[in-house]
Amino acid sequence: DTVCLITKTDTNPFFVKMKEGAEAKATELGMTLKSFAGKIDGDHETQVAAIETCIADGAKGILLTASDTSSITGSVKQARDAGLLVIALDTPLDPIDAADATFATDNFLAGELIGKWALGTLGAEAANAKIAMLDLGVSQPSVDVLRDQGFLQGFGIDLADPNKWGDETDPRIVGNDVTAGNEEGGRKAMENLLAKDPMINVVYTINEPAAAGAYEALKSIGREKDVLIVSVDGGCPGVANVRDGVIGATSQQYPLLMASKGVEAIAAWAKDGTKPTNTEGKNFFDTGVTLITNTPVEGVDSIDAAKGAELCWG
Amino acid sequence: MEPILKGRNLVKRYGRVTALDHCDFDLYPGEILAVIGDNGAGKSSLIKAISGAIVPDEGEVYLEGKRIRFTSPIQARNAGIETVYQTLAMSPALSIADNMFMGRELRKPGFRGTWLRQLDRPRMEKLARDKLTELGLMTIQNINQAVETLSGGQRQGVAVARAAAFGSKVIILDEPTAALGVKESRKVLELIQDVKSRGIPIILISHNMPHVFEVADRIHVHRLGKRLCVVNPKDYTMSDAVAFMTGAKEPPLETAAV
Amino acid sequence: MEPILKGRNLVKRYGRVTALDHCDFDLYPGEILAVIGDNGAGKSSLIKAISGAIVPDEGEVYLEGKRIRFTSPIQARNAGIETVYQTLAMSPALSIADNMFMGRELRKPGFRGTWLRQLDRPRMEKLARDKLTELGLMTIQNINQAVETLSGGQRQGVAVARAAAFGSKVIILDEPTAALGVKESRKVLELIQDVKSRGIPIILISHNMPHVFEVADRIHVHRLGKRLCVVNPKDYTMSDAVAFMTGAKEPPLETAAV
Amino acid sequence: MSDSENFEQGTKRGNQGVAKFDRPNRGMIGTLQHWLHVNPALVPLVVLVASIAVFGALLGSKFFSPFALTLILQQTAIVGIVGAAQSLVILTAGIDLSVGAIMVLSSVVMGQATFRYGLPVEFAIVCGLAVGTFVGFLNGWLIAIMRLPPFIVTLGMWQIALATNFLYSANETIRSQDIAEQAPLLQLFGATFKVGEAVFTVGVIFMVLLVALLAYILKHTAWGRHVYAVGDDPDAAELSGVNVKRTLISVYMISGLICAFAGWALIGRIGSVSPTSGQLANIESITAVVIGGISLFGGRGSILGMLFGALIVGVFTLGLRLMGADAQWTYLLIGALIIGAVAVDQWIRKVSA
Amino acid sequence: MSDSENFEQGTKRGNQGVAKFDRPNRGMIGTLQHWLHVNPALVPLVVLVASIAVFGALLGSKFFSPFALTLILQQTAIVGIVGAAQSLVILTAGIDLSVGAIMVLSSVVMGQATFRYGLPVEFAIVCGLAVGTFVGFLNGWLIAIMRLPPFIVTLGMWQIALATNFLYSANETIRSQDIAEQAPLLQLFGATFKVGEAVFTVGVIFMVLLVALLAYILKHTAWGRHVYAVGDDPDAAELSGVNVKRTLISVYMISGLICAFAGWALIGRIGSVSPTSGQLANIESITAVVIGGISLFGGRGSILGMLFGALIVGVFTLGLRLMGADAQWTYLLIGALIIGAVAVDQWIRKVSA
C-alpha cells in the first residue's frame, strides 16, 4: 500500500524529520511512502499537483501540511472522493473538517507559552519592554499568525485583529520584520529593528533558525547578554541553543509523532476503514507542545534543556 | 526655384565629436544630388538629421518650404522620404520579404485582411522578387531566406530595392553600392536614373567618383561637418572634386551652383 | 612554384544554398591575388573556409604544402594568416585600441606586466594611432572612442590597419575599401603594395575593377560557388573580367595563369 | 569614354538565369532533419514525444493512460498560459518578471470585487482583466517611453504588484465552496469534461487555443512581424518604419491581459482565490520559453515551441513522481533533464542545419 | 592613364592635420555631466549618494550615523560578493542563476568537511572553494563547449546544486556556538572591528577588495578585455582572435569560486552553516548588477556600478524600515524605488550624453 506525504517544503528540518518519521513507520508497517514537497514555503500549486499525482498513483491516503489551508480544500475533496484518507499534519485546514483528521501542534498555544514565559521573566520590567517581532513572511501564513498572536496574547498585549500580525498599536512593540524562517533573514530583520531602536530587550522569533540569526546580530553589537529571545520548534539545535543561553525559551513540537501517527492511521484505514479520533475536547488530535527553558517561571509549566534534548527531533 | 528639401545651420554633437557643424543643405526638385566627402566628414549624420533618424541639436529642416521636425524615421517615411541607411536597417532574423515590407505590410483582400488582418504573403513575396530581379539580384535563391544569411552585397541590394519601391517624394541613398558587384552597381545606377525620370529627387552619398560624375546633377562637397561647396559635375573634373573634399584645393566661391 | 596557400574541392552548404561548390584556390608566394565575382558568388565563404572561420563540408586546404584543418580563426592567426572579414569582426562597445590588439594585447614590461599582467595602454594606443595615421584616418579624434561611434569608413579603416599590422604569412582582405573614401582607399592600396614589398602575399576581394587591375598580379574569377578561371590582368581588359564573372563570355581554357 | 569607364557595360550580356545548385538527395532521416531545420519549433516537439515514449516504456499504463496524459495537460495549463505572455515579451528581447504577480493580483481582484464589493461576477472578471492589462501597460510605458530595462521594470512591478496584492487582500483566501455557491463563473476554467478516459478542463482548451491564436498572429499579421523585428534589432526596426514604442507597449499590455486570464484560470484550477499562489510562475514560464527554443535575446523562436517546452517539464515532473523519486531527487533530476532537453534540441538543430 | 583613373591622385596634396572642432564651454554642471559620461559607473554612485542624503535628511542621526551606515555595508556584503560573480557572467552576455545554490553548497561542504569528516578546517575550506569552482566549471563547459544557453544551464544547475545540498546535508544546521568553539576560521568573515563608532566586518573588507581587484582585472588585463569582447559580440571576438570558449569557461569557474567565497562569508554572517540560506541571492545579485548599469545583453558596464547598485538597495531597505514602513509596504516601496533609481540613472546618462 502506498501512503503519500506532502509537506510545504522539504528543506526545513521540521519537515525533514517529519518525513523520516513517516518513512520509519511506513517501513515498519510494510507500506510504501512517497513524499512530495513544495519548492518554497507557500508553493501551493505544487501541492495541488502532488495530490493529483497521488490519486493517479492509487495511494491509500495522504498526509498533508498545507501551504494554503483553505485553497487546498478543493483538491482534498477530490482525493477523498477518490477514496483516499486525507490527514492534515501540523497545519489544520480551513475549515478543519475538510480533512478526515488533523494531527497538529496547537500553534497559538505554542506562542502563548513563550509569551507568558517572557512576561514572567521580565516581571515588572515588562511594562517597559521593547519587543522585536521576527515573523515568517509578508504573506502571513496561518502558523506565522497563530504563533505571533499567541505570543502577544501570552505577553498581555492587545491583538487588534487576531487573524493578522502587525496591526497592534502597543508602543512596546518596536516593529515586525520578516525572516523567511532562516538564519540569514533572522539576522537582517534583527539588524533592521535594532537600527530602529538599539535598546530592544525582548525578541520573538517564528522559529529557531531565525532566533539563531537574531542572536548573531545582537552579538555583533555586544547586546546578546541582555536580550530575551523566545522561539518555537524544539529542534535539537534549538534545544542546544536553549542550553547555551542563546534562546531563553522555546515551545517544542513533535513532528515525528505527527508523522508516525499519521501513517498508522492510514494503515488502519487501508486495513479496515477505521478513521482516527480527536483529542478530548479539541477538534483535532493534539500532538502536544512543551515549553523548554532552563530558567522556569512560576505558573508556566516547562521542562529543562536536558530533558528537552531527549525529546528533540533533529 | 525653391528647394524641395532644405537644411540650415544643422549641428549635431556626439560627446566631444561634432559630426555636423552648422551645416547647410539643399535638394532641388527632380535632381540627383550627390554628397561626397571623406570618411567621418559627417555625411551620414547629415542625412540622418534630415530623415528623422537623429534629432539635430540645432538648425532647421524644411520640406517643400515648410519647417519640419521629425523625431522618428516613421514621420519622414510618412512624409514620403525614403532612406537607405549605411547600416542598412534590417532585421537579420526575418525574411527578405518581411524586411522589404516592414511597417507597410500588405493585407489580404476582403474578410481575411480586414478582419483576420492576415498578411498577403504571396503578393508581398511576388513584389519583393520582382524588385530584386529589377536589380539583377538573381543569385538570391529563396525570398523567404533570413536576411542574415545573405551575402553582404545581397543585403544591400534588398535595402535599395525597398527604398526604390516606396519612396514618393525624396529618396536618400547612403553608399548604396558600397558592397555591390559591378553588375549590381550598374543596376542601381540605372534604377537611380529611372527614379529620377519619375520626377523624384535623389540624394546619393557615394565614394565612387565615376558613378557620382555619371549620374549627379549637382555635387555637395562635405568637409569637417560642413557643406564646403556645391559644384556642377560638368564644370569640374573628378580630380577637382577629390581635391576639394580632401582640402587639397580651395573650393570655388559661389557655392549655390543650381 | 608551390602555392603558399592551396584549396582543393572545397564545398560548403548552408541548408539549401551551396555557397562553395567544389571550389579550387591557389595563392602563390609574394603575389597579390584578387578574387572577383558577383554578389553571392561565394567569395566570402571561400576565404572564411581558408581562414578557419567556417569549416568546409568537404575539400582540403594546404598551407605551404602541409594539409591544415583550422577549426577556429585563432589557429589561422597563429599560423600567420590575418583576415579582414567583410563584417569587420569588431567589438562595438570597445575602443579602437582595444579592438586593434584584441587577442594579442601588449603587456607592460617588468613586474607590472609579468605579475600584475597589466596592459601597456600607452604603447597600444600609440601603435594604434600610428597605424591609423598611415592609413590617413585622421578624422578619428580619439583612439579610445568606442568602435560603434565610428563612421562606416572609419570602422573599416581600423580593421584594415589591424590586419596589416599583424599579418606575417598571408593577409586576406574581404572588400577592404567598400566603405572607404577616395583618399582612404588610395592609402589602403598603397598599404597593400607595401605589404607585398615586404614579401607577404595578399588575397584581395573587391568589386572595384580599377583597383583590382591596378594592384593584382593574378585575378581569380569566382562564379556560382566555383573558381571559373584565373586571369592575368596584363592579358585581359576590365571588360573581359566583368564579362567572365557575369557569365557573358566563356572563360579562357588555361586556368592556371601563373 | 575610356575603356576603364566602359568596362561595366560587360554586365549587359550576362546570363540572366537564377543560379541552381544540386540538392543533395537526403533519404528519410535527411528529410526529417531538413524539415526540422525549416520548422525549428518542432524540435522541442521531438524531445517531448521522446520523453513521453521513455516514461511510457518505464511506467507502462500508469503513465501511458489518457488520465495521466491529460493530467499533465491540466498541470501545465497555467504555465502554458503565462508562458504565452512571457513568449511575446521575450520575443521583443524583454523579460517579464511580473507575470506571476499580475496573475495573482488579477485573480484576487476578481474575487474581492465579487465577494467584498458584491459586484456582478461578470463585471468583477472584467475588472480583473482590466487590472492585469493596466499593470502591463505600466510595464510597457516604463520600458518603451522611459527606456528602462525590462528586467528592472518588471522586477520592481513584481514586488509592487505582490505587495499590493497582500495589502489589498489582507491575505484572505476566498474559499472554494463559497465561490462554487455564489460565483461559479470564476471557476469556469476548472470545469472538466471527459472524452473517454481523458479529462480536459476549459483551462486546457483555453491554453491550446490561445497559443494557436498567438502563433497565427505572430506569423500572419503585421503586428506579429513587428514584434519579431523589435526583438531582433530595435534600431533597425525603428529605421525601417516600425513604431517600436507602440509595439512594445502593446506587447506588455497583452502580456498583462493574458496573465489576468491566467489568474482567472488559476481560480478554476485551485478552486479558491489565494493571494499566495503563483510564486513560481516567473521561473517556470521563462523555463518553458527557453526550453521551447525562443532566444532570450529576442527575435527568434516560436510560441508553439514554448507550449512543448512547458509540456516537457510537465512530463518529466509527473513521470519522475510516478517513478517514486522523492522531492529533492525529482528537483535534481528535473534540473539535469532540463539541461538534457535543451542539449538534445541543440544537437538536432546542429545535425539538421 | 585617363583622367578618371588619375583623379584619385588629388588626395596626395590634402591637408594632413587632424580635424579640430570647438569644445563648448561647459560650466560646472556641464563638466560634471561630461565626467559622468566618461565614467558611467559613477552614475549609480550619484544615485547612491543622493539617496543617502535624502534618508539622512529625513531620518537625521538615526540613519546618518556610522552605525547605521556601516550596518548597510554589512547587510550588503553577501549580495556584493555574489554580485561580483554575477557581473562577470553578465558581462559575457550570460546569466548565472546558480550563484545562490553554489554559495550555500560550498558553505555546507566547508561545514560538513569539518564536522562530519573531521578534516582540518583549512582543508575543509579549500574543499568548499574547490566544489564551487567545479560547479562553475560544469556551467562553463556546458555553455561554452556544448553551446547551451546560460539561462537553462544555470537554471538546471541551480536545482541540481540545491537538491544536492539538501540531500547531502540532510538539512542539518551546524550551530554557531559549535563552530565558534571548534572551527572559528569558518567564521572569519564575520569578525568585526571598530573604527570609532563604525563597525566593519572582514566580509565587508573582502567585498570591497574583491570588487576593486576585479575592476582592475577587467580594465587592465587582456583577459578582462576578452570578457567584454565575448559579451559584446562573440562571433566578432572569435574572428578577431579571442579564445571565446576558454574565456567563457574561466568566467564561470571564477564565478563559482567567488560564490564559494560568498559561502564562507555567509558562515561568518549568520554564524552557523544552514542549508536553507541564500534563496534570494540570484534575484538580489542580478538586481544589483542591473541597477549598477551593466547591460544584461553583455559587454557594457562596470563592476563598480554593481557595488553601488547593491548599496542602493541596502540604503532603501534600511531607510524605509527606519522610517517605520512595515514589511509589506517596504516591499512595495522598494519595488518602486528600484525602478526610480534606474530611471534617475537613465536620465543622468541622457542629459550627460
Ligand SMILES: Nc1ncnc2c1ncn2[C@@H]1O[C@H](COP(=O)(O)OP(=O)(O)OP(=O)(O)O)[C@@H](O)[C@H]1O
Ligand atoms: N553615435 C555616435 N557617437 C559618437 N560619435 C559618432 C556617432 N555617430 C557618428 N559619430 C562621429 O561623427 C563623425 C561623423 O560620422 P558620419 O557617420 O556622419 O561620417 P560619414 O561622413 O558618413 O563617414 P563615412 O563616409 O565613413 O560613412 C565621425 O567622426 C564619427 O566618429
Ligand SMILES: Nc1ncnc2c1ncn2[C@@H]1O[C@H](COP(=O)(O)OP(=O)(O)OP(=O)(O)O)[C@@H](O)[C@H]1O
Ligand atoms: N550563414 C549563412 N547561412 C545561409 N546562407 C549563407 C550564409 N552565409 C552565406 N550564405 C549564402 O551563401 C552564398 C555565398 O555567400 P558569400 O557571402 O560567400 O558571397 P560573396 O561572394 O562574398 O558575396 P558579396 O560580394 O555580396 O559579399 C550566398 O547566396 C549567401 O546567401
Ligand SMILES: O[C@@H]1[C@H](O)[C@H](O)CO[C@H]1O
Ligand atoms: O510548524 C512548522 C515548523 O515549525 C516550521 O518551522 C515552519 O513551518 C511550520 O509549519
Ligand SMILES: [Mg+2]
Ligand atoms: Mg557614412
Ligand SMILES: [Mg+2]
Ligand atoms: Mg562577401
